[in-house]
Amino acid sequence: MKRLSRLRRHRAAGPVLLIFALFTIGTTFQVASAVNQENANVQSRSAAIAEGKEIFLRGCSSCHGLNAEGQEIAPSLIGVGAASVDFQVGTGRMPMADMSQQAMRKAPVYSPEEVHALATYVASLAPGPAVPGDELLNYERDGSVAEGGELFRTNCAMCHNFAGQGGALTQGKYAPTVMGVQPKHIYEAMITGPQAMPVFSDKTLTPEEKLSIIKWIKSAESEPQLGGVALGRVGPVTEGLLAWTLGIGLLIGVAVWLAAKAR
Ligand code: HEC
Ligand code: HEC
Numbered sequence: 001m002k003r004l005s006r007l008r009r010h011r012a013a014g015p016v017l018l019i020f021a022l023f024t025i026g027t028t029f030q031v032a033s034a035v036n037q038e039n040a041n042v043q044s045r046s047a048a049i050a051e052g053k054e055i056f057l058r059g060c061s062s063c064h065g066l067n068a069e070g071q072e073i074a075p076s077l078i079g080v081g082a083a084s085v086d087f088q089v090g091t092g093r094m095p096m097a098d099m100s101q102q103a104m105r106k107a108p109v110y111s112p113e114e115v116h117a118l119a120t121y122v123a124s125l126a127p128g129p130a131v132p133g134d135e136l137l138n139y140e141r142d143g144s145v146a147e148g149g150e151l152f153r154t155n156c157a158m159c160h161n162f163a164g165q166g167g168a169l170t171q172g173k174y175a176p177t178v179m180g181v182q183p184k185h186i187y188e189a190m191i192t193g194p195q196a197m198p199v200f201s202d203k204t205l206t207p208e209e210k211l212s213i214i215k216w217i218k219s220a221e222s223e224p225q226l227g228g229v230a231l232g233r234v235g236p237v238t239e240g241l242l243a244w245t246l247g248i249g250l251l252i253g254v255a256v257w258l259a260a261k262a263r
Contacts, residue, residue: 052121059095081128082119087188089115102173132187136207139215148216179221183214
């Protein structure tokens with residue numbers, strides 16, 4: 001007891017106790033909030049599944065079946081994964097409007113929250129490719145434009161054209177342009193292979209290689225003219241004429257200036 005009271009009267013006792021108390025409060029709080037976070041995650045996931053199922057029954061089940069099992073007019077969605085739903089609904093291809101040729105890109109019918117709910121519901125039916133996270137899509141930080149261009153030319157150009165502008169395929173189908181597509185949707189197209197497009201698994205193209213392809217597409221988008229000053233793409237004749245006029249104008253100017261100086 002004597003020792004304790006001596007300790008208590010020690011000069012450092014106050015600060016030490018304070019630090020100890022703060023530490024205890026901090027840890028308790030951290031554990032509690034981690035548990036809360038966990039509960040919140042589970043709750044928001046089941047809420048998303050319930051919401052997704054409701055949207056699915058209203059907007060998709062007429063073609064894909066009440067349990068997404070598929071029927072004659074549309075394939076099963078069991079195991080296609082969140083990535084496929086996010087791509088198809090996020091690019092407006094689904095719900096499909098006209099069943100004639102190929103699902104086309106349109107303005108999306110559903111909000112990003114509804115797309116997330118639909119994707120969570122379909123992913124809850126069976127495992128499949130997930131929506132790629134931000135760490136796989138940071139093309140501004142990682143990846144190589146040169147490597148991406150080379151990979152695009154060997155893997156994608158035969159359908160999407162060397163400049164990524166898209167091209168016709170057989171039977172009236174086509175591969176659309178890849179310019180102006182969100183990085184997430186480019187990645188998802190590669191891992192899900194919509195319609196005539198093959199799936200590029202992580203063995204065929206590693207996540208780093210996929211990112212380089214995205215980086216190349218984004219850099220091609222920001223400089224669509226391969227060399228030369230943009231004149232609204234008026235063509236070589238006009239561009240030549242402009243260079244000629246400017247060049248001659250400059251020469252005349254210099255000549256006049258020299259003549260004036262010589263006098
Ligand atoms: C009018 C009929 C129709 C409706 C409505 C429809 N789909 Fe589809 N869906 C199709 C057809 C047909 C295909 C396969 C052909 C294709 O991909 O173009 C397809 C393909 C898909 C795929 C690709 C499957 C795969 O193998 O990767 C997904 C995902 C999908 N639909 C999700 C949805 C969702 C979610 C909805 C509701 C928002 C929906 N669809 C509404 C007809 C429909
Ligand atoms: C065999 C032909 C083929 C090859 C090879 C191919 N694609 Fe595709 N791609 C398609 C077709 C067809 C579609 C349209 C699918 C649809 O409309 O549902 C498509 C769609 C896409 C889209 C969606 C564009 C949009 O408007 O939303 C992207 C992005 C894409 N491809 C990227 C790639 C990349 C990157 C590669 C190479 C790694 C590649 N594709 C290889 C045929 C191909």
